[in-house]
Amino acid sequence: MPTPAAQTLLSQPVPRNLTDIALPRRVKFHSSPGDWRDEVLYFLLVDRFSDGREASRPLLDRNRRTAFRPHGHHRQPWRWDRWAESGAHRWQGGTLKGVESKLGYLHDLGITALWLSPVFKQRGHLNTFHGYGIQHFLDVDPRFGTRNDLVALVDAAHARGMRIILDIIFNHSGFNWVYPGGVKEPVYKPFPDRYPFGSWLGRSGEEIGNHVDEHEAGIWPAEMQAIDSYTRAGVGNLGGGSLDDPNAEHKRTDFFTLRDFSLSAPGVLDHLAACYRYWIAMTDCDGFRIDTLKHVSYEEGRNFCGAIKEFSANLGKTNFLLVGEVAGGDFAQDRYLDVLGRNLDAALDIGGMRMTLQNVAKGLAPPQTYFDGFDAGNAEMGSHRNLGQRHVSILDDHDHVFGHKIRFSSEAASEEQVVAGVALQLFTLGIPCIYYGTEQSFAGPEESEQRFLPGWKGGDHADRYLREAMFGPEHPRASGLVGLTATNGLDLTLPGFGPFGTAGAHCFDPNFHVYRRIATLAAIRQRFPVLRVGDHSCCKDQGSSSPGPGFSAMRRRCA
Amino acid sequence: MINPHGNQARGGDVVVDADLNQPGMALTVIANSMEAGGGTSAGIAHPVGSQLPIKRRSDGTAFVEIRNLAPSAVIVAVNHP
Numbered sequence: 200m201p202t203p204a205a206q207t208l209l210s211q212p213v214p215r216n217l218t219d220i221a222l223p224r225r226v227k228f229h230s231s232p233g234d235w236r237d238e239v240l241y242f243l244l245v246d247r248f249s250d251g252r253e254a255s256r257p258l259l260d261r262n263r264r265t266a267f268r269p270h271g272h273h274r275q276p277w278r279w280d281r282w283a284e285s286g287a288h289r290w291q292g293g294t295l296k297g298v299e300s301k302l303g304y305l306h307d308l309g310i311t312a313l314w315l316s317p318v319f320k321q322r323g324h325l326n327t328f329h330g331y332g333i334q335h336f337l338d339v340d341p342r343f344g345t346r347n348d349l350v351a352l353v354d355a356a357h358a359r360g361m362r363i364i365l366d367i368i369f370n371h372s373g374f375n376w377v378y379p380g381g382v383k384e385p386v387y388k389p390f391p392d393r394y395p396f397g398s399w400l401g402r403s404g405e406e407i408g409n410h411v412d413e414h415e416a417g418i419w420p421a422e423m424q425a426i427d428s429y430t431r432a433g434v435g436n437l438g439g440g441s442l443d444d445p446n447a448e449h450k451r452t453d454f455f456t457l458r459d460f461s462l463s464a465p466g467v468l469d470h471l472a473a474c475y476r477y478w479i480a481m482t483d484c485d486g487f488r489i490d491t492l493k494h495v496s497y498e499e500g501r502n503f504c505g506a507i508k509e510f511s512a513n514l515g516k517t518n519f520l521l522v523g524e525v526a527g528g529d530f531a532q533d534r535y536l537d538v539l540g541r542n543l544d545a546a547l548d549i550g551g552m553r554m555t556l557q558n559v560a561k562g563l564a565p566p567q568t569y570f571d572g573f574d575a576g577n578a579e580m581g582s583h584r585n586l587g588q589r590h591v592s593i594l595d596d597h598d599h600v601f602g603h604k605i606r607f608s609s610e611a612a613s614e615e616q617v618v619a620g621v622a623l624q625l626f627t628l629g630i631p632c633i634y635y636g637t638e639q640s641f642a643g644p645e646e647s648e649q650r651f652l653p654g655w656k657g658g659d660h661a662d663r664y665l666r667e668a669m670f671g672p673e674h675p676r677a678s679g680l681v682g683l684t685a686t687n688g689l690d691l692t693l694p695g696f697g698p699f700g701t702a703g704a705h706c707f708d709p710n711f712h713v714y715r716r717i718a719t720l721a722a723i724r725q726r727f728p729v730l731r732v733g734d735h736s737c738c739k740d741q742g743s744s745s746p747g748p749g750f751s752a753m754r755r756r757c758a
Numbered sequence: 759m760i761n762p763h764g765n766q767a768r769g770g771d772v773v774v775d776a777d778l779n780q781p782g783m784a785l786t787v788i789a790n791s792m793e794a795g796g797g798t799s800a801g802i803a804h805p806v807g808s809q810l811p812i813k814r815r816s817d818g819t820a821f822v823e824i825r826n827l828a829p830s831a832v833i834v835a836v837n838h839p
Binding site: 559560561562563566611612613615616618619622623626710712713715716718719720723727729730738750751752753754756 | 759760761762763764765768769770772773774775778788789791792794795796824827829830831832834836
């Protein structure tokens with residue numbers, strides 16, 4: 200049952216101004232877990248996970264993949280390049296209702312908390328299916344569903360004892376305006392220089408000048424239409440400058456066409472915090488994954504996180520999870536965790552540790568290399584690995600900031616090896632996070648095809664191969680505004696971006712052996728607290744009984 | 759214990775805490791990923807429920823013997839099941 204606060208907020212139209220919002224006080228919300236180390240996270244891209252209509256499609260038969268590569272438009276034979284194009288440039292059709300329909304599948308896998316990719320409204324004419332290009336900070340993208348759908352999903356998850364983590368962005372907005380002359384990505388101007396504002400973009404991406412009045416144009420809420428809310432420094436090096444410099448290039452640059460907020464400008468940080476307070480109050484969610492945290496200054500990050508922590512605690516969510524995406528490596532993660540202190544709970548292990556985890560699981564590196572990352576005396580990896588609460592382990596994700604942009608399974612020796620990787624996550628220090636499709640050993644198309652695919656292991660839109668549509672759509676949505684329509688909104692010229700280079704077959708198989716093995720191990724983790732919170736060390740291999748490298752043994756202990 | 763090798767069985771002697779694991783005690787295997795996938799325990803090393811006796815070296819080091827762990831297999835053993 201949605202909270203009274205949700206019912207009140209849902210009864211009102213989508214706000215156009217932050218001043219339209221009256222947030223609840225002293226009402227009951229879902230409480231936080233005592234310790235996030237008790238949870239098993241699952242990260243999914245909403246557009247690529249489920250549309251809730253899998254019953255209308257067959258389960259993919261992995262032994263007959265070619266049978267699920269149908270002829271294309273006008274009876275053309277299956278074309279791999281069209282499949283790859285679909286994955287890079289089209290919304291596939293996943294929805295919040297679809298996610299809700301899979302809660303049982305996830306629960307039985309042993310998942311206790313879902314991290315959803317951003318669900319907020321994107322520009323209708325753009326294909327930002329990943330959700331990181333927000334146009335309306337107080338609305339859900341219609342391709343994902345509605346505010347009601349989101350509230351219902353959180354409510355249904357809570358009813359199963361599961362939790363929902365929303366993915367939020369306060370470093371930048373979507374591609375909602377252009378620089379003077381219609382320029383999209385001008386050369387970076389160092390601090391304190393900046394460009395003049397150009398023009399807001401209308402519903403179709405056309406320039407509309409300085410005035411925004413309709414829901415689909417510019418940016419909302421209205422407070423964010425103040426042009427000084429934006430840094431307007433152009434596009435620079437995402438790694439440029441010192442981590443400690445609040446005006447470093449990597450903190451001021453646009454993210455390509457995504458517009459950097461000037462968080463030091465009066466009111467901007469408050470406005471963004473108010474937007475996300477609205478979502479906590481409405482959805483009763485349990486935490487936030489904070490995007491691009493490295494690209495805001497320590498002070499801005501601390502103030503924003505502090506505001507969210509304070510608000511959620513006042514609702515009874517005293518352990519509302521804030522986990523940061525801090526790119527740039529383990530040192531950067533550690534630095535942000537140390538400086539932000541108790542305002543930031545954890546960081547995603549997307550730096551060198553993710554690759555080390557992969558290598559150890561594949562026997563390509565000694566197990567000690569992974570455990571060294573938890574060593575307080577190891578300056579390279581950082582002292583935060585002493586503390587499991589501050590560390591969310593990642594085997595695969597949607598970006599692979601470091602390393603090739605292919606899934607663990609793609610170059611694994613066997614499907615069973617995926618279980619070994621997930622087991623390392625489940626039984627070492629930290630909060631394990633399983634990426635969608637891992638439990639089905641998503642591995643991309645056949646090896647014989649891979650070298651012909653655009654962007655495979657690097658280059659243009661290489662990350663598409665980390666983002667298969669698990670529900671196996673027959674076709675993606677049509678590009679842009681056409682894809683927003685309920686009927687005739689499909690692009691029939693492209694196949695859906697299904698797993699393993701297929702279309703029209705889903706991959707939700709609870710009988711698949713990897714799914715079952717991970718479920719068994721997750722249940723063991725749940726049953727024995729020592730496996731979640733115990734002291735942790737690598738056991739020495741005192742002589743292998745077989746030639747070649749030995750095996751990995753770890754110990755968790757509670758005295 | 760994890761065998762990261764993709765297609766060869768592995769094993770070794772795994773050092774355990776000598777204070778918590780006295781001679782005469784044993785660890786009990788509570789999970790073996792090769793069984794969990796719907797397979798049977800027939801013929802697999804260290805099936806669920808099997809015991810790993812605590813052994814000692816002359817220097818006092820305590821250890822358990824793991825042998826023939828299947829490729830990519832994962833087992834979990836505890837001293838208080």
